Amino acid sequence: MKKIATIIGTTGVGKSQLGVEICKALGGQVINADAMQVYKGLDIITNKMPMHERLGIQHHLMDFLEPEQEYKVTQFKDDCSNCIESIWHDNQLPVVVGGTNYYVQSLLYQNSLIKGEDVARSPSPEPMPDLDVLPTDDLYQRLQQVDPIMANKWHPSNRRKILRSLQVYYQMGRPQSDIIKDQHTHHERFGSQARFPSIIFWLYADPLQLNPRLDDRVTSMIKTGLFEEIKQLRQRVVEGQVNLPPGQVDEQYQRGLWQAIGYKEFDPYFTALEANALSMEDLDKIKDECTEKMKTATRRYAKRQVQWIRNKLLPTIWNAKQDDVKIYLLDAGDLSLWNTNVRDKAIEVARAFQNGDTLPDPTSLSEAAKTMLTQTELQDTQSRILGWQNHTCPICKTDKGDQLILYGDIEWEQHKKSRWHRKSIKTLKRKAAMDMNRPNAPPPTDD
Known part of the structure; x- marks a missing residue:
């Protein structure tokens, strides 16, 4: 056989x-x-x-x-x-x-x-627009309109997965979530x-055994020529042999070879190196930071x-x-x-x-x-997608001041146990106590 x-x-x-x-x-x-x-x-x-x-x-x-x-x-x-x-x-x-x-x-x-x-x-009755040129925010809004279930699953900055869900919709004339439902039934x-x-x-x-080996391998890759390969790839971009997708650095490196761990992580170092405006000491500091980013990404x-x-x-x-x-x-x-x-x-x-x-x-x-x-x-995967639920933390906020959204039950449970969430709760309680001690503070309610 x-x-x-x-x-x-x-x-x-x-x-x-x-x-x-x-x-x-x-x-x-x-x-x-x-x-x-x-x-x-x-x-x-x-x-x-x-x-x-x-x-x-x-x-x-x-x-x-x-x-x-x-x-x-x-x-x-x-x-x-x-x-x-x-x-x-x-x-x-x-x-x-x-x-x-x-x-x-x-x-x-x-x-x-x-x-x-x-x-x-x-195929979809709507012609497929040129999705690659659209910013990620626009792609996400479009996905929310045509397939809110998949939009609810993906993080708004995950350009690659958002793009894939939209491509499925335009190519097949059906939301990707409907196809997943059919697969689940099958x-x-x-x-x-x-x-x-x-x-x-x-x-x-x-x-505990693997992570030190992964860190050592990153160090070995740098010693044996990783930077030369990154320079080659960057040169291809400069010479116009390849065009990166539009968007921020995190969005650009989500397709093809550009996803390889190392290229994105060392972008700040090579950008600074090519600008030739920093001292060797500052460059070495950036390189060390990028090395740690690559080790973290690998783990x-x-x-x-x-x-x-x-x-x-x-x-x-x-x-x-x-x-x-x-x-x-x-x-x-x-x-x-x-x-x-x-x-x-x-x-x-x-x-x-x-x-x-x-x-x-x-x-x-x-x-x-x-x-x-x-x-x-x-x-199974289909059950998790169909039952996916996002959670908005009523306490924690993003750097932009928006309420923090957690994508899925596992992420939500992990967040509730995180130092960030516990610190936010303490800050909120401390602020509430200070407000209560202010002159003319309103009396507490039963709510």
């Missing part, structure tokens, strides 16, 4: 290394599923595995796109499916490796994407449907990757009607135990999967697996 293996996990956890090791042991080829590594060159900022570490294993869907081009998930799904067929034809095991988890999920399951043929079949009736038998290896490291990205797996991929696997996709968590926290805890276990399980032998219980491989793979009552 034709099967594939997949390796997922956070940035910096060793996915590429395990992919090569499995291919060497079982006879396979790697298919890249990292949205940044599809771009030509720029090996440091996109964290490509060096050629000598690939040990002759063929890698697909890597190093083929120009920096100014975009690569959509639908293109990945089609290209990856073609690669899988080709590798099967060579009687080898396709091993999909990457941290762009929505790429992986779109590949493994039917009905996880809005289909291109639907776009052509039912999943309730038929469950998630896998495209082919698959085994997933989730490389996991506790943040935050790793956290989001784990959240995606737990909140989106795991419920999809557990809610499936058929047991065609199996997931195994491998504890990659202690690198000195890599061969025992990761490599050997992965090869043993992958070989049994390939041969059709009995597979071990996924929760039996480690304590981390027992904790992270224990099934809980997790909502």
Whole structure:
């Protein structure tokens, strides 16, 4: 039976290394599923595995796109499916490796994407305006009009997601939220449907073990040429080879290669450097601040990757009607135990999967697996979107003086426990006490 293996996990956890090791042991080829590594060159900022570490294993869907081009998930799904067929034809095991988890999920399951043929079949009666030139505020107001449910979900400054929801509306003639409702109904009736038998290896490291490694990797990237790659990209913009989307810096870097962690974070440093108006001491201070921003962004990205797996991929696997996709968590926290805890276990399980032998219980491989793979009552993605509710904090305000809006129940619960919220409550109580002590202060009411 034709099967594939997949390796997922956070940035910096060793996915590429395990992919090569499995291919060497079982006879396979790697298919890249990292949205940044599809771009030509720029090996440091996109964290490509060096050629000598690939040990002759063929890698697909890597190093083929120009920096100014975009690569959509639908293109990945089609290209990856073609690669899988080709590798099967060579009687080898396709091993999909990457941290762009929505790429992986779109590949493994039917009905996880809005289909291109639907776009052509039912366009909106309204012609699509040139959305790219509109400021983010205008895009958000437009989305509030045509699809208030999705507008309620996205943060008003998240240009990329707002733009995507509007594109869906104009291309398909229906609000994206309506399509999600249909997908939700379909999943309730038929469950998630896998495209082919698959085994997933989730490389996991506790943040206390992983975060120092991520910080060290940022330092290493800077020493080995990160700045040279950033300069190359900035030069392409100066020479007009690529035009950044309109908007502020945070809005511009939400598409294509410009999302790569490092480019946006070091924008203040290179802007100051190119202006040639600051002392070396001031430049070094800005560089240090930008370095910390990159480390923080990297740690935050790793956290989001784990959240995606737990909140989106795991419920999809557990809610499936058929047991065609199996997931195994491998504890990659202690690198000195890599061969025992990761490599050997992965090869043993992958070989049994390939041969059709009995597979071990996924929760039996480690304590981390027992904790992270224990099934809980997790909502599927569609349910969370349809039940999404924003919260306005009656106490806290933004820098502009507006009431703070929290996007979703989780963010709201976290905010209520935050130092910001507690400090705002103390400030409000202190102000109320001062008002009560003022001469001629109005008496307290029962409200």
